[in-house]
Amino acid sequence: MLSKSQARAFFLGGTGVFSLAFLGLTYDSHKQVPKQTNEDKLTEQVIRGKKIWEKNNCMGCHTLFGEGAYYAPELTKVVERRGKDWMRLFLKDPQAMFPGERKMTDYDFSDEQIEDVIAFFEWCGNVDLNGFPAKPPLGRVAAPIVTTGKSDVPQPELFKTICIACHSVGGVGGIVGPALDQVGTRIEREPMKDWIRDPQKIKPGTPMPQIPMTPEQLDEIVDYLQGLSNNQ
């Protein structure tokens, strides 16, 4: 049977060997990280964004690289998922976008700070994370109806930058909301206007946010959506 001094040697020896191995791998990681994380793109702006991220403890609600809290969305790929224009709008007033939902703190960011934060997320989104986050394998299999995506009028700017983050047209766009190719066949002009103006009023708790726009922009968008179904 093992004696106490042998047991101690096992402890000290094991600790020594594996500490050295760990330090060796740490050294090697340091050499590879600059390439794997695109350190050449780590600009002053990205660093300012990171400081904002830390100073406000955004990690206390969100995860980034899968680390943080489980209360608010994972943000590694947020630029890819939502697009920069959507993020500008959201970060300007986070609670207006999703009234009545789980709240994000309103930080009163200046336009410059918002650009810094977005630059930081963009840098994070380009780090090679060995495949994380993986694409959902079970996906929403019922793929959106792919159509021509043509309408009577061209796609309005607001639609191109904001709505497309969640909706697809002609198979292009986000998957948070339904594809809108044939929405005009189901929803008339006026109800559609009411919905887009204030989705929460029509259906409290819906994930579709209220997006601030002028009446002209609203008309443009509804023209466009109604026009889509004329071209199927």
Add this chain to the structure above:
Amino acid sequence: MKFKTQKIAYWFFASALLLLVLQIVYGFIMGFAHMGYDGLHNIIPFNTARAVHTNLLLVWLLLGFMGSAYFIIPEEAERELAWPKLAYVQLISFLLVGVTAVVCYHMNIWEGRKFLEIPRPLDWLVVGNILLFLANIGWTIWNGKRFTTTSIVLYMGLLCAALLYLPGMIDFDNQTLDSFYRWWVVHLWVEGVWELIMGGILCFLLIKLTGVDREVVEKWLYIIVGLTFISGILGTGHHYYYIGVPHYWLIVGGIFSALEPLAFLGMAMYALAMAKKGGRKHPNKTALTWTLGCAIMAFVGAGFLGIAHTIPQVNMWTHGTLVTAMHGHLAFWGAYAMIVFAMIAYAMPLMTGRKLWDTNASTYGFWLSNIGMVAMTGAFAVAGISQVVLERRTGIDFMEVQKEIEPHFFGLVLAAGLFTIGILLFILNFIRYGRPTDEALNSDPADT
């Protein structure tokens, strides 16, 4: 109790229990926020509640470890503590740092890195404080009548914990490196040096409560902490899978972290074997129950629930979801909260001279808190697995999924209520013991 200065432990334990209650309050705030009741958002937003919850956890556990050391070290070294007054100064200053940090979190002042949120100037105060503590017990051991393995392991654990705090204070512009060194603190603490502390305390309790020969108990202590480091150091890799460091960490981390449960399994088998083998029947059964309970729950929470998501192929889906919170709760409870409770249950009768170990409050305190914690773990598990399937595997939007799993947080809050009743009963019993007194010197019923 054999030495007057061991009484100092009482004040550390009392402060620890007070902070635990506060931690639980903030836990409930988060539980309700997850259920959709975030009415406190403007005063205590979620990130504040979370930072307070987890930091108070660390502070009260450290206070519990320090109190345990102040009780154990004089007894092992067979002399009074070197500088008793310094211990009180250290307690009060540590509490002040903790309270300041909590106040800062309510004012949006922090460093914004999970578990290491405290503002930088306070980091330095923590380091200074821990140095005072280490000097005090170090000097006591150095000038003691005997060196025991138990006290050396305990001391090494505390010393390394202090050293490993330092890498967490290096600043990096690169988020990946920031995260890399954050784990030197968080992982190498809970899956490394803290296990030394836990092992040291466990060893002391087993020697006292079971009467098994010190040589045997301490020999196995070396084997177990050896296993801890052999698996745990490279096991850090299980946090390096997806943060932007090379791919080989998936292999290194996967293999070595999968071995980590061995140390916990060893700990559980060792505690049970010693209890079975022990001839002497110590009358303080509650302390033995907490001790054995700790070894078993640590295996379940850290070992079993740890290995459940440590394989890279699984972690790809569970990484950063409520599955992690499930594991975090039972692991911290089983391994570290319960060892502090075991130590309190053992030390209180000796410090106060009163034998309140088999009261209803102490028995129900044990069972309700443990059943409550297991149920909380269950609620987190259901919420976490649903989140993984719906959000990560099916691709449904994060917030939509959160609405879907709100009911599980109702379950969580119910379970937490049960847990809290158990804790309050334990505290009630603690209060009934009263204050420590010199009349309790040499009153260990096991010695007579």
